[in-house]
Amino acid sequence: LININQLLSTPTDRKEWADLEPVPQDDGPNPVVKIAYSDKFTDVYDYFRALLKNDEKSDRAFTLTAEAIELNAANYTVWHYRRVLLQALEKDLREEMRYITAIIEDQPKNYQVWHHRRMVVEWLNDPSEELEFIAEILSQDAKNYHAWQHRQWVLKEYKLWDSELEYVEQLLEEDVRNNSAWNQRHYVISHTTGYSDPSILNREVQYSLKQIKKAPHNESVWNYLKGILQDRGLSSHPGLLEQILELKETHCSPYLLGFLVDIYEDSLENTSGDQVEVLSKALELCELLAQEKDTIRREYWSYVGRSLQMKYCSDDPSTTSSAPETDRGSASVSVHQETTCNS
Amino acid sequence: MESVSSPLRCFGECHTAEKYTDDGVETVTSVEQRKVERSIQEVVSVYKQIHSLPPTLLRDQHYQYLKKGLRHLSDAYECLDASRPWLCYWILHSLELLEEPVPTAIASDVCKFLARCQSPTGGFAGGPCQAAHLAPTYAAVNALCIIGTQEAYNIIDREKLLSFLFSVKQPDGSFVMHIGGEVDVRSTYCAASVASLTNIMTPTLFQDTPTWIVSCQNWEGGLGGVPGLEAHGGYTFCGMAAMVILGKEHMLDLKSLLRWVASRQMRYEGGFQGRCNKLVDGCYSFWQAGLLPLLHRALFKGGDSTLSLQKWMFEQQALQEYILLCCQNPAGGLLDKPGKSRDFYHTCYCLSGLSVAQHFGNMDLHHELIVGREENRLVIVFSSLQAPSHPVYNICPEKVAQAIQHFHQLPVPVPAQKEGSSACNTTTDHS
Numbered sequence: 001l002i003n004i005n006q007l008l009s010t011p012t013d014r015k016e017w018a019d020l021e022p023v024p025q026d027d028g029p030n031p032v033v034k035i036a037y038s039d040k041f042t043d044v045y046d047y048f049r050a051l052l053k054n055d056e057k058s059d060r061a062f063t064l065t066a067e068a069i070e071l072n073a074a075n076y077t078v079w080h081y082r083r084v085l086l087q088a089l090e091k092d093l094r095e096e097m098r099y100i101t102a103i104i105e106d107q108p109k110n111y112q113v114w115h116h117r118r119m120v121v122e123w124l125n126d127p128s129e130e131l132e133f134i135a136e137i138l139s140q141d142a143k144n145y146h147a148w149q150h151r152q153w154v155l156k157e158y159k160l161w162d163s164e165l166e167y168v169e170q171l172l173e174e175d176v177r178n179n180s181a182w183n184q185r186h187y188v189i190s191h192t193t194g195y196s197d198p199s200i201l202n203r204e205v206q207y208s209l210k211q212i213k214k215a216p217h218n219e220s221v222w223n224y225l226k227g228i229l230q231d232r233g234l235s236s237h238p239g240l241l242e243q244i245l246e247l248k249e250t251h252c253s254p255y256l257l258g259f260l261v262d263i264y265e266d267s268l269e270n271t272s273g274d275q276v277e278v279l280s281k282a283l284e285l286c287e288l289l290a291q292e293k294d295t296i297r298r299e300y301w302s303y304v305g306r307s308l309q310m311k312y313c314s315d316d317p318s319t320t321s322s323a324p325e326t327d328r329g330s331a332s333v334s335v336h337q338e339t340t341c342n343s
Numbered sequence: 344m345e346s347v348s349s350p351l352r353c354f355g356e357c358h359t360a361e362k363y364t365d366d367g368v369e370t371v372t373s374v375e376q377r378k379v380e381r382s383i384q385e386v387v388s389v390y391k392q393i394h395s396l397p398p399t400l401l402r403d404q405h406y407q408y409l410k411k412g413l414r415h416l417s418d419a420y421e422c423l424d425a426s427r428p429w430l431c432y433w434i435l436h437s438l439e440l441l442e443e444p445v446p447t448a449i450a451s452d453v454c455k456f457l458a459r460c461q462s463p464t465g466g467f468a469g470g471p472c473q474a475a476h477l478a479p480t481y482a483a484v485n486a487l488c489i490i491g492t493q494e495a496y497n498i499i500d501r502e503k504l505l506s507f508l509f510s511v512k513q514p515d516g517s518f519v520m521h522i523g524g525e526v527d528v529r530s531t532y533c534a535a536s537v538a539s540l541t542n543i544m545t546p547t548l549f550q551d552t553p554t555w556i557v558s559c560q561n562w563e564g565g566l567g568g569v570p571g572l573e574a575h576g577g578y579t580f581c582g583m584a585a586m587v588i589l590g591k592e593h594m595l596d597l598k599s600l601l602r603w604v605a606s607r608q609m610r611y612e613g614g615f616q617g618r619c620n621k622l623v624d625g626c627y628s629f630w631q632a633g634l635l636p637l638l639h640r641a642l643f644k645g646g647d648s649t650l651s652l653q654k655w656m657f658e659q660q661a662l663q664e665y666i667l668l669c670c671q672n673p674a675g676g677l678l679d680k681p682g683k684s685r686d687f688y689h690t691c692y693c694l695s696g697l698s699v700a701q702h703f704g705n706m707d708l709h710h711e712l713i714v715g716r717e718e719n720r721l722v723i724v725f726s727s728l729q730a731p732s733h734p735v736y737n738i739c740p741e742k743v744a745q746a747i748q749h750f751h752q753l754p755v756p757v758p759a760q761k762e763g764s765s766a767c768n769t770t771t772d773h774s
Contacts (some may be wrong), residue, residue, distance in 0.1 A: 026471055028459060030452040032413055033430040035420045045424075049472050075425040077473040080523045115525040142371065143621065145568070145575065152571050177372035179619040183573040186562050217364040219606070220620050227562030230599075253364075296361070296613075300605040300656045306649040 006067055010043035016060055022046035023053055041071050052081065057088040066099070073103065079112045083119060093124050101133060108137050114146040118153060127158040135167065142171060143180045152187060164188045176211050179220045186227065195228055204228055209243065213251060222255035226262055234259075235267035254294040261285045261304065268312045279312050351398070351714075352661050353387045353613065353668065361610040372620050379622050382681045383612050386669050398667035398715035400697070401675065405690065406443050408675030409434050412687055413449060425469030425476075428460055428483040433691035435489045439739050440694045440721045450490045457483045458498045464510075465503030475507050476521040481533035484540055485738050488746040496749050502756040505543040508534050509758055516551030517569075527568035528559050532581035535588040536736055540743070542750035545758055553591035556582045563619065564599030574603055576617040576630040583637050584735045592641040601642075604634045605656055612669070613661030614680075615696075624679045625670040625689050628696020632657055633734045636699060654712075659700040663714035666697045695737055697721055 011017045024046055027034060037045075048068050051061045065082040068075060086096060100117045107113060121127055134151045137144055155161060165188050171181040193200050208225040211218065229237055241263050248256055264282035268275050286305035290298045352358065362380050365373040390398075413434045416423075423430060431453055438445055445453075459471040460483060466475030467483035487495040511519045511530070518530035531552055538544045559566040559582055565574025566582040583600065586592040607615050607627070615627035635655040643650055670677045670693045676685030677693035698721040701713055713720050722739055736743050 023472075026459065028452075028455050030448075030455070032449065032453050032456045033416060033427050033434070034414065035416045035424060035427075036418045037421060037424075038418055041418070041421055041424075052472065072421055072424050074422060075469070075473070076476060076521055076524060077425065077468070080474060080521075083523065111520075111525060118525075143618070145573070149568060149572055152569075156571075175370040175372055176368070177370050177620045179621070180573050183561070183563070183567075187571050215366040215368045217366050218620070223563055223619060230562075294610070295357075296608050296610040296658050296661060297605050297656075298658065299651060299654050300601070303649060303651065303656055307647070310649050 006063075010040050011047040011064065011067075012043050017047060020047060020050050020054075023049035025049070044068050044071055048078065048081075052077075057085055059089065061085055062089060062091065069103070073107050073110050074112060076112050079116055083116070086120075087123075093120055096120050097124070097129065101129075104133075104137065108141065108144055109146065111146065114150050118150060121154070127154050127160065130154045131160060131163075131167075138171070142175060142178050145180075148180050148184065151184075155188075156191065161188060161192050165192075172211070176215055177218050177220055179223075182220045182224045186224065195231075201228065201232075205237070205240070209247075212247065216247070216251035216256065217253045219255055222253075222259055226259060230262075230266075233266050233270050234263045235270060254289060257285050257289055257293055261289070265308060268308070275312060279308060282308055351664055352658070353664050354391060358387075358611070359384075363611065375622060376620075379680060380611050383669055386681050390668055396716075398664060398719070400667060400715070400719040400721075401671055401673065402441055402718070404673065404675035405437070405671075405677070405694075406441060406675070408672075408685070409437050409441075409443070409687075409690065413438075413445075413453075425473060426479060426482075427470045428457060428467055428479040428486060429469075430687055431457065431486040432482040432489070433687040435486050436738060437687070437691050437694050439489055439742070440698055442722050445490065450492065451494060453486060453490060454492070454495050454498055457487060461498065461500060462503075462507070465500060465505070465507030474521055476524070477511065477518065477530045477533035478520060480504070480507070481536055484537040485736065488540060488736075488742050489738050491742050491745050496746070499541055501541050501543050501750075501753065504537065504541065505545070505548075505756045505758055508538060508543070508548060512548070514551075516549075516553070516555035518552075528556060528566060528578045528582045528585070529568070531556055532585040532588075535585040539588050540736065540746050540750065542747070542753060543756055545755060548758075549589055553586060553589055553594055556586055556591075557594050560595055560600065564596065564601075564603030566600075573618055576604075576607060576615065576627045576634075579604065580630040580634055583634055587637055587641065587735050592637070593645060597638060597641055597645070600634070601638050601656065604631055604638070607631050608657050608661070612665055612680075613658065614665035614669070615662070622680070623665070625666060625677060625696070626679065626692040628662055628666055628670075629692040629699065629734075629737065632662055632696050632699050633737070636704075636734055654703055655699070657700075659703075659712050660714055662700040663697060663712075663719075666693050666700075667715055667719070694721060695734070699734060 012022070022043070044064065044067050048064055051064065062082065062085045065078050065085065068078045069082070085091070086093070097120055100113060100120060104113045104117065121130060131151070131154065134147050134154070137147045141147075155164060165185070168181050168185045168188060171178055172185070175181070189195060189200065189204070195201050195204070205225065205228070208221050211221045212225070215221075226234065229240070235241065244256065244260060244263065248260070261282055264278050264285070267278050268282070283305050286301045286308070290301035290305070294301060363373060363376045365377070412430070416430070420430070435445060435453070457467065460467045460469070460473075460479065462468050462475035464475065466477070467480040468475050469479045484499065487498055508518070510522065511534075513519060513526065517526045518534050519526050520530050535549065538548060556566070558570040559568070559578065561567055561572070561574055563574040565576070566579040567573055567575060568578045579600070583592065583595065586595060606619070607617075608631070609616055609623045612623040614623040614625060615631035616623050617627050617630070632655070635657050639650055639655060666677070669681050670679070670689070672678060672685040676687070677690045678685045679689055701720060702711055711720070
């Protein structure tokens with residue numbers, strides 16, 4: 001990838017550049033945010049600007065883009081030019097794949113490198129190395145956002161779903177708190193079987209409950225459980241409330257309590273008839289969360305309580321509190337609020 | 344106005360109980376989280392022992408760091424050579440938050456520099472002779488609006504800017520970041536921000552954009568960079584702010600979004616994480632906490648009467664404590680978390696988040712909660728589109744109002760190019 005000539009010299013020193021007049025960066029007479037570039041950086045980019053100005057499409061230009069990239073892999077103008085050259089010079093795209101593989105390994109958190117790889121894969125119309133490569137990057141950082149983005153694109157574009165759920169389960173086995181893996185689980189199932197089939201949905205609910213029992217304070221799994229049930233209505237899933245109430249005794253967490261609030265809220269929304277008890281339980285939980293179990297979210301849980309009360313309290317709405325500061329000196333509404341309606 | 348000189352939340356008896364519970368199941372996530380909590384605990388306990396003073400914003404030190412950076416940057420900044428308008432914006436915005444004036448001469452120099460970053464085909468690039476890109480375009484327009492002089496406004500070629508926006512617009516409503524570049528929700532925010540500030544919005548420019556942004560909201564309630572991706576604070580802010588600008592915020596599931604972002608505040612550290620089960624980072628003080636004013640306004644507009652009249656729906660004091668105790672470099676500049684290096688990006692967004700946490704504003708109301716000394720108070724970051732306050736642009740409200748007033752006196756340019764056409768005649772390598 002790098003030859004000794006490039007390591008030890010700058011373009012000015014090299015005879016193959018002798019015919020080209022470098023173009024210095026013109027920041028103007030009184031520069032701002034002026035970067036103290038190294039001599040190498042200045043030189044490489046002075047020549048790059050010259051090439052760009054002349055729209056030169058040559059092999060030396062192509063080689064220089066690699067040097068420019070090494071100095072600043074975020075220079076999207078250089079990457080674009082490299083792509084123009086790849087096509088104009090009909091370069092070997094397999095070799096380009098090897099190049100971009102190495103660059104990504106070195107700088108996996110850069111936008112341009114991943115976009116470039118996507119372009120090359122598209123031109124080759126060959127995703128065969130992708131899943132393995134991305135898995136390698138994820139083995140070093142299991143939450144790399146760019147890697148996941150690229151992976152989702154590959155899966156969808158080339159319909160390579162077959163082994164992905166298995167891969168997700170492997171990652172969750174390694175770290176059940178990997179939220180990216182939980183998102184990928186949702187992505188794969190949404191794009192394959194979907195969640196409409198009751199046996200699939202039930203499988204996922206059971207899988208989630210199993211993970212909850214192992215690590216009850218893992219927020220990701222609670223969010224996943226809510227995420228897959230909310231469209232159908234949390235309160236409509238048979239036996240779920242009972243299972244959660246059972247878990248409350250031995251595996252309680254702020255997430256479990258929040259989930260209960262969600263079930264009760266859904267019940268209030270979708271069940272007809274007297275819901276005074278349900279509302280009362282929901283408000284009690286909001287108060288518990290705000291005052292004791294999830295105080296960092298005190299303002300949020302107080303708001304949820306007020307909203308529920310406003311929406312579902314069956315008596316005259318003017319007797320229930322709306323905005324909390326109608327009471328002078330109250331720091332939080334829950335201190336004063338009734339947990340049942342004044343009916 | 345409330346001033347909290349003591350007690351600090353992080354000194355409280357209950358604070359230690361907020362540490363992460365790993366249920367005896369150690370994974371990479373829990374190990375990393377506990378490391379961070381230990382370092383925060385260290386910072387807090389050192390602070391307890393040494394300082395009898397309330398937490399202090401190191402204004403002078405930050406000012407010196409910013410003043411120098413506006414002129415000169417070390418070679419460590421070579422990696423940002425394609426983001427120099429960002430450096431202008433991060434530094435100028437930080438200075439305006441600190442209420443430090445920018446001398447007229449340097450303001451004019453910034454204008455002239457940004458003029459050199461403007462592309463002949465419209466939009467701004469990361470540096471002179473580079474290609475136009477929506478991110479430095481956003482940053483350059485914001486920086487020019489902060490300067491707010493006629494010279495600054497006149498730099499922007501509005502006609503070409505509009506044609507640049509059309510050239511990166513995609514049929515599905517999204518925008519690529521630059522010709523031949525990647526799509527993600529940041530681009531919609533950058534486009535909406537500059538178009539609204541400079542008054543170049545046309546009826547078709549943002550056609551289908553709100554629908555596309557909505558498709559980025561996922562099962563978690565937040566937004567990912569593109570549809571299908573994990574919910575992430577930076578992208579969620581961009582999507583929500585863009586929707587607010589376009590007047591379409593109600594197309595999002597605001598309740599789910601609210602639940603998601605409220606859940607991103609770390610119970611122990613007080614700061615925000617970018618994604619569920621990841622680590623706290625000072626910059627999310629803005630990207631995440633900044634969502635709450637936007638949501639507040641959107642819910643209020645939607646008829647919600649149960650919203651607080653004094654506070655955002657996050658723990659404002661805890662966030663301020665995190666920023667002041669854990670995110671300041673004693674030599675100036677702010678940072679991600681203890682142990683990390685300072686940089687201008689984190690300086691900008693930690694200060695922006697600090698301002699959000701200090702100021703509550705809704706319609707005619709303004710309520711402040713300042714942790715530490717009164718001198719810690721920053722300029723309010725909110726800007727109003729109409730009456731309510733909300734941090735859409737992340738520049739000070741007066742500058743937004745002034746810019747909008749100026750550009751609305753000018754006619755909307757007539758688009759010369761059709762949407763989707765490339766400004767570049769080389770091979771289009773992005774479909």
